[in-house]
Every structure is written in structure tokens, then in C-alpha cells.
Amino acid sequence: MIDIENITKDYVMGEEVVHALRGVTLKIHRNEYIAIMGPSGSGKSTLMNMLGCLDTPTSGRYEFNGKSVAEMDDDELAAVRNREIGFVFQTFNLLPRSTSLRNVELPLIYAGIEPERRMERATQVLTDVGLGDRIHHKPNELSGGQRQRVAIARALVNGPSIILADEPTGNLDSKTGEEIMDLLERLYERGNTIILVTHERDIAAHARRTVHLRDGLIELDHAGFIPELDLPIAEMTST
Amino acid sequence: MKRFLYELSESWKIAAAQMRSNLTRSTLTALGVIIGIIAVTLMGTAVNGISIGFDKSMAVLGDDVLYVTQWPWKPVDDWWNYRDRKKIKTEYAETLNRMIAATPNSKLVIAVPTSSFMRSIKYSGNQVDNVFVLGTTSDFIVTSTIDCTSGRFFNELESRGGANVVMIGYDVADALFPSQSPIDKSVLINGQLFKVVGVNTRQGTFLGLFSWDSMVAIPLAAFNKYFSAKSDSDVRVKIKDKTKLADAKDELTGLMRRVRGLPPEKKDDFSINEQQAFKSTLDPVKNSIAIAGLFITGLSLFVGAIGIMNITFVSVKERTKEIGTRKALGARRRTILLQFLIESTALCLLGGFIGLVFAYLMCFGIGKAFPSFPIHFSLGLVFLSMIVSIMTGLFSGFAPAWTASRLDPVAALRYE
Known part of the structure; x- marks a missing residue:
């Protein structure tokens, strides 16, 4: 489904050119549960932006469901994000003055769905994530875990090909974090494809496949979660 | 198309919510x-109001009356060609009337002579200077809108006999007879x-143009008897059908050439004018007053528009992260552009509406306090100012909205 071949990304920072990605090749199939790990500066965020079609690579090939993403313009990318990708952010990124329902409806508005179907679909998804009784609450009336559920509902509402979760538990206590991870697990079991970007090992441990990035390159890509292998690199080298 | 409509209605909702949550700022x-x-x-x-004032003054001239004069009613560069023309004589009117009567299907109704002079008028201790004294016949009421508040215009008998009677304008009456009726004084x-036989109704003036309020009218025969013949005279001719003005004008030109006895090769030595020329x-x-006034108030x-632009820029800045989120969820450039344009437009439209209500109240107040001040509130003006508000909103919102629509989603999402 996702086919990345030798992509690079350079940023110009003042006079210096930063090579955030130096040639990454990655294939992700339907209904995978994959964690992307790496220390800060490893190119993890840049890769996530590429996968989420928020940015285009400097060079290399990126095919999403057989369509080349690398050459798309802003509006085409927006359309791909709208239909194919569900974002879950560390900071939830809900619109503060809108109710849960309106937040979840947002991608449907951009997709041009009629108001009645929008309402029906958004209510359905909110009920699925366990917030059927919170649809008219605004974000500040919800707990952190509930907010992230709203965000997940919003990510799911358009039936995307992948859920892209960037540190989804980063702003939550560990108990609530576990609940969110359970929800993602359930979504995976129901056939969703999940890409998890994290630097936390116990969060990455939920995934079925782990990709380690370091200095803009893939260092390790293996199935499952092997505690020894998935130690932070710094720790591995020091022991 | 459908999606555009949904985005539009969504943008209105956001704009309304935004205004409500930033009430003071908005x-x-x-x-x-x-x-x-x-x-x-x-x-x-x-x-x-000025425009209506002009038109009102014009109406005094009448739109179905032709004026035979020595000078044309427009600025001329070759004044020397007009200077030596023969004066228009009041006797022409009689000749013209005979000709009109003799012409079958004439487009003209009647010719009325007028002579005028500026003079002072006195009554006991009161005096009014520079009054426009008009000498004419009783037929004058056919060509002009005379409507007496009290008394009447002089009749045919007085007109023929040159009786010492006078009809006075409202302001003249007011100045000479502050506390009593002028009739028969x-x-x-x-x-x-001169015995006052009538007082004309108040017409109201604008810029002192052609108002009956400061004129008096006496029979032409009396005028000629007492005042020197050096006065300015002209002949007014009422026409039958104001839609056939040009034909009537041609006919009158022909008659006047006969009166003057002009051979065909000679040019007209008189001018025929109508309200339109004036x-x-x-x-x-009128137009330059309008343009200058609207420019200054514009x-x-x-300045208001710049305020809106500024606040929209601030709004874009503080909602950078929201813009990033919306883009991540699939908002296109157009969507974001539309959202901020509508926010600024909604603000301007609201301001425009409130402004309009205030303006209406002020107009009403001014109209009550100074009845003579020319002010006129119209429905067209309401539409115009609403359109101006919308244009202001679009103008002031465009730059910030454009900036917002061009934001890089990655940078916007990272913005704190």
C-alpha cells in the first residue's frame, strides 16, 4: 500500500543544508501495525510527514496505493490526506470552540458529504470509540483520554487507509495511555493499518513491526518487538 | 460545487463563533x-440631498418650457458673437402667440413675456434688498408652478391694465410682514x-438657485410704465408635449426667425434654452461635490479596513496550529482562504449594518433639527453601503487569508 524507495529530504537552515532523510526505503502493507522509533533528530518526524503526505520528498519515489505522491501539488496532497490518512497528534489538535461532533465532522465537510450523513457518520464513530454520550461536549469539558478518543474518531471518520499516530500517548498519564493503546489495538484487529511514531519503548511494544531510524537512515526493520533489539541505541552501545 | 457550499456554510459558522469568542476585539x-x-x-x-435640491430648483424652470433669450444658458467662449445680438423684446410674445394660433397642430401652447430687475422692497420700517422683480402677464401661471398660500396671482384684467398689484415670494412676505397678513397691504x-394680492408658498432653497421665495411678480404693463426699459427681458414658451421637445424647439426657432425677419443665410440671433441645457x-x-465628499469620507x-486587515493577520497568526490541523485533515488552500475572507467580510458586514443603523438615526435627527439641510436616505444607499461593506471585507481580508492559505502544513502544525 505504501511503497517508499530511496527517499531523501533536505532542509536549508540558514546557510547549512540538513539532510533529514538520506535514502529511506520502506514498504507498508494493508493491516499492518508498525511502530517507527528513533531518537530526536533521527528523521522520525520527517518520515512521518512524508508518510502523512504533509510534505514531499526532495528525491526518491513514494507511491501511495499505486499513485505517485512525490509530484503532487498542495491541493492534491490535501485530497489524499483527507481520504486516505487519519492523523492522531500528541497534542490532540482539536478545535477548542467546537463540540466533539463538529470536530469529527470536519474531515467529512472537506470531503463534501451532506450534513445529514455527516452527522450520522460522526455520531457513529464517536459511539464506536466510547464517547456516544459526549458528542455535544467541547474539548475543555473532556478529559485528556476522551480528547484523544475524539481525535481518533476524527481520524477514522472518513475511512482512511492508514491511521498515523504521532506520540498518541505523549500527553497522557500511563493508565489513560494504555486505554488509548487498547483502542488502537482494537482498530488494528478490525482491519485498520496503523503507523505509530514514538520514542517510548513500551508504546512501540504494541506494534507488530518496528522500524528504527538513526541519522536519516533505517537502522533496523523487524517483525514484532524484541526487547533486546528495541533498547534505545544509546543504551545498547553503552552496555 | 456541493463541497464548496458546505465549506461556505462551515466558514460562516466559524466566523460567527470567532466573533462571539473575541467579542471585545471584534x-x-x-x-x-x-x-x-x-x-x-x-x-x-x-x-x-444636494442632487434632489438641484432638481427641485430645476423644476421651477419647468421641463416643458422653452426660454427665448439673448444669451445661451451655457458658458460660451465666443462671447463677442452674442454681445451685439438684439435684445429680446417683450412684444415678441404677442407676435408669437398670434403665429401659434395661426399654425395648425402647433407644438407650442403659449408665449409669455418676462422682464426682470433687482430692487429693494419696503413696507413701513422693513426693507428687503435685492429682490428679483419680475414683470409678466397673467399667462405666467401657465408656464410656472405658482401656488399661493394666501391670495392669488394677478388676473388678466390687472395684467392688461397694468395695475399696481404684486404677488410676493414667501421669504419676502416673511421679512416685510413678520406678524401680519400681507394681503391688501x-x-x-x-x-x-403696489398692493399685495398673493403670497407664494414656500419652495425652500438650495444654494439660492431659482427659488420663488425671494421674488415678486407684477404686471408687465406696470413694470414697463415705472421701470426703465433697460431691464432684461425674455420670452417663455410652454410646449404641448415634453417628449417632443426637439420638434417644439425647431418650430419655435422658425417662428423666432420670422419675428426677427432673418433671411435664410443668416444665423440665429437669439438662443432657445430649456431646463436640460442648464x-x-x-x-x-454636482458631480465634483459628490466625488470630493465621497473620497474624503472613503x-x-x-482606515477601518486597515484595522480589519490587521486583526485578521493577528487571527491567522494565533490560529496557525489550527490552520495546520485543518490542512492535515484535508482542507485545501481555497478552503482556508475562504474561511478567513468570510471572517473579515462578516466583521465588515456587521460593522456596516450597525453603521447604517446609526447613519439612519443621525439622518433622521438632522432632518428634524435642520429641515432645510438637504439630506436624503434611500434604499439604494442601503444596498450600496452593504456592498461597500462586503468589498471592504474582501479587500482587507485578502492579504491575511492568502498568507494563511499558503502556510506549510508541517510548519503550521509545529507552531506553538
Whole structure:
């Protein structure tokens, strides 16, 4: 489904050119549960932006469901994000003055769905994530875990090909974090494809496949979660 | 198309929510537009009023009356060609009337002679200077809108006999007879006593143009008897059908050439004027007043627009992360552009509406306090100022909205 071949990304920072990605090749199939790990500066965020079609690579090939993403313009990318990708952010990124329902409806508005179907679909998804009784609450009336559920509902509402979760538990206590991870697990079991970007090992441990990035390159890509292998690199080298 | 409509309605909802949650800020910003719209609208009503004032003054001339004069009613460069023309004589009117009667299917109704002079008028201790004294016949009422509040215009008998009777304008009556009825009192004009037979209704003046309020009318025979023949005379000719003005004008030109005995190779040595000619010389004046006034008041609206632009820029800046989120969820450039344009437009429209309400109240107040001040509020003005508000919103919102729509989603999402 996702086919990345030798992509690079350079940023110009003042006079210096930063090579955030130096040639990454990655294939992700339907209904995978994959964690992307790496220390800060490893190119993890840049890769996530590429996968989420928020940015285009400097060079290399990126095919999403057989369509080349690398050459798309802003509006085409927006359309791909709208239909194919569900974002879950560390900071939830809900619109503060809108109710849960309106937040979840947002991608449907951009997709041009009629108001009645929008309402029906958004209510359905909110009920699925366990917030059927919170649809008219605004974000500040919800707990952190509930907010992230709203965000997940919003990510799911358009039936995307992948859920892209960037540190989804980063702003939550560990108990609530576990609940969110359970929800993602359930979504995976129901056939969703999940890409998890994290630097936390116990969060990455939920995934079925782990990709380690370091200095803009893939260092390790293996199935499952092997505690020894998935130690932070710094720790591995020091022991 | 459907998606565009959904985005549109979504944008309106966001704009409304945004205004509600930043009430103080929105109010202060809208204040600039409110003041701007008040200024522009009031200026508009004044311009409207001036225009109506002009038209009213013009109406005194009558749109179905032709004026035979020595000088044309328009500025001329070759004044020497007109200077030596023979004067228009009041006797022409009689000749013309005979000719009109003899012409089958004449487009003309009647010719009325007028002579005029500026004179002082006295009654006991009171005096009014520079009164326009008009000598004419009783037929004058056919060509002009005379409507007496009290008394009447002089009749045919008085007209023929040159009786010492006078019909006076409203302001003249007011100045000479502050506390009594002028009817049957005798006023002194150029050392002669004239009995007041009527007072014309108040017409109201604008810029002192052609108002009956400061004129008096006496029979032409009396006028000629007492006042020197050096007065300015002209002949007014009423026409049958004002839609056939050009034909009537041609006919009158022919008659006048016969009166003057001009051979075919000679040019006209008189001018025939109508209200329209006068209007076309006054219109540029009217228009430049309008343009200057609207330009100056437009500046205040422009200042308001800059306020809106500024606050929209602030709004874009503080909602950078929201813009990033919306883009991540699939908002296209157009969507974001539309959202901020609608926010600024909604603000301007609200300001415009409030401004319009204030302007209306102020117009009403001014109209009550100074009835003579030309001010006129119209429905067209309401539409115009609403359109101006929308244009202001689009103008001031465009730059910030454009900036927002071009934001890089990655950078916007990272913005704290």
C-alpha cells in the first residue's frame, strides 16, 4: 500500500543544508501495525510527514496505493490526506470552540458529504470509540483520554487507509495511555493499518513491526518487538 | 460545487463563533468600519440631498418650457458673437402667440413675456434688498408652478391694465410682514406703491438657485410704465408635449426667425434654452461635490479596513496550529482562504449594518433639527453601503487569508 524507495529530504537552515532523510526505503502493507522509533533528530518526524503526505520528498519515489505522491501539488496532497490518512497528534489538535461532533465532522465537510450523513457518520464513530454520550461536549469539558478518543474518531471518520499516530500517548498519564493503546489495538484487529511514531519503548511494544531510524537512515526493520533489539541505541552501545 | 457550499456554510459558522469568542476585539475592530460606513452613508445622503435640491430648483424652470433669450444658458467662449445680438423684446410674445394660433397642430401652447430687475422692497420700517422683480402677464401661471398660500396671482384684467398689484415670494412676505397678513397691504417698489394680492408658498432653497421665495411678480404693463426699459427681458414658451421637445424647439426657432425677419443665410440671433441645457452645465458641479465628499469620507472607511486587515493577520497568526490541523485533515488552500475572507467580510458586514443603523438615526435627527439641510436616505444607499461593506471585507481580508492559505502544513502544525 505504501511503497517508499530511496527517499531523501533536505532542509536549508540558514546557510547549512540538513539532510533529514538520506535514502529511506520502506514498504507498508494493508493491516499492518508498525511502530517507527528513533531518537530526536533521527528523521522520525520527517518520515512521518512524508508518510502523512504533509510534505514531499526532495528525491526518491513514494507511491501511495499505486499513485505517485512525490509530484503532487498542495491541493492534491490535501485530497489524499483527507481520504486516505487519519492523523492522531500528541497534542490532540482539536478545535477548542467546537463540540466533539463538529470536530469529527470536519474531515467529512472537506470531503463534501451532506450534513445529514455527516452527522450520522460522526455520531457513529464517536459511539464506536466510547464517547456516544459526549458528542455535544467541547474539548475543555473532556478529559485528556476522551480528547484523544475524539481525535481518533476524527481520524477514522472518513475511512482512511492508514491511521498515523504521532506520540498518541505523549500527553497522557500511563493508565489513560494504555486505554488509548487498547483502542488502537482494537482498530488494528478490525482491519485498520496503523503507523505509530514514538520514542517510548513500551508504546512501540504494541506494534507488530518496528522500524528504527538513526541519522536519516533505517537502522533496523523487524517483525514484532524484541526487547533486546528495541533498547534505545544509546543504551545498547553503552552496555 | 456541493463541497464548496458546505465549506461556505462551515466558514460562516466559524466566523460567527470567532466573533462571539473575541467579542471585545471584534467590536473594537468593527468600530472602525462602523465609523467609516456612517461617514460614507451620511455623505451619500447629503450628496443625494444636494442632487434632489438641484432638481427641485430645476423644476421651477419647468421641463416643458422653452426660454427665448439673448444669451445661451451655457458658458460660451465666443462671447463677442452674442454681445451685439438684439435684445429680446417683450412684444415678441404677442407676435408669437398670434403665429401659434395661426399654425395648425402647433407644438407650442403659449408665449409669455418676462422682464426682470433687482430692487429693494419696503413696507413701513422693513426693507428687503435685492429682490428679483419680475414683470409678466397673467399667462405666467401657465408656464410656472405658482401656488399661493394666501391670495392669488394677478388676473388678466390687472395684467392688461397694468395695475399696481404684486404677488410676493414667501421669504419676502416673511421679512416685510413678520406678524401680519400681507394681503391688501401696499409695499413700496422703486418709489411706487403696489398692493399685495398673493403670497407664494414656500419652495425652500438650495444654494439660492431659482427659488420663488425671494421674488415678486407684477404686471408687465406696470413694470414697463415705472421701470426703465433697460431691464432684461425674455420670452417663455410652454410646449404641448415634453417628449417632443426637439420638434417644439425647431418650430419655435422658425417662428423666432420670422419675428426677427432673418433671411435664410443668416444665423440665429437669439438662443432657445430649456431646463436640460442648464442641467448639463450644473451637473459637473454636482458631480465634483459628490466625488470630493465621497473620497474624503472613503478615507475613514479605508482606515477601518486597515484595522480589519490587521486583526485578521493577528487571527491567522494565533490560529496557525489550527490552520495546520485543518490542512492535515484535508482542507485545501481555497478552503482556508475562504474561511478567513468570510471572517473579515462578516466583521465588515456587521460593522456596516450597525453603521447604517446609526447613519439612519443621525439622518433622521438632522432632518428634524435642520429641515432645510438637504439630506436624503434611500434604499439604494442601503444596498450600496452593504456592498461597500462586503468589498471592504474582501479587500482587507485578502492579504491575511492568502498568507494563511499558503502556510506549510508541517510548519503550521509545529507552531506553538
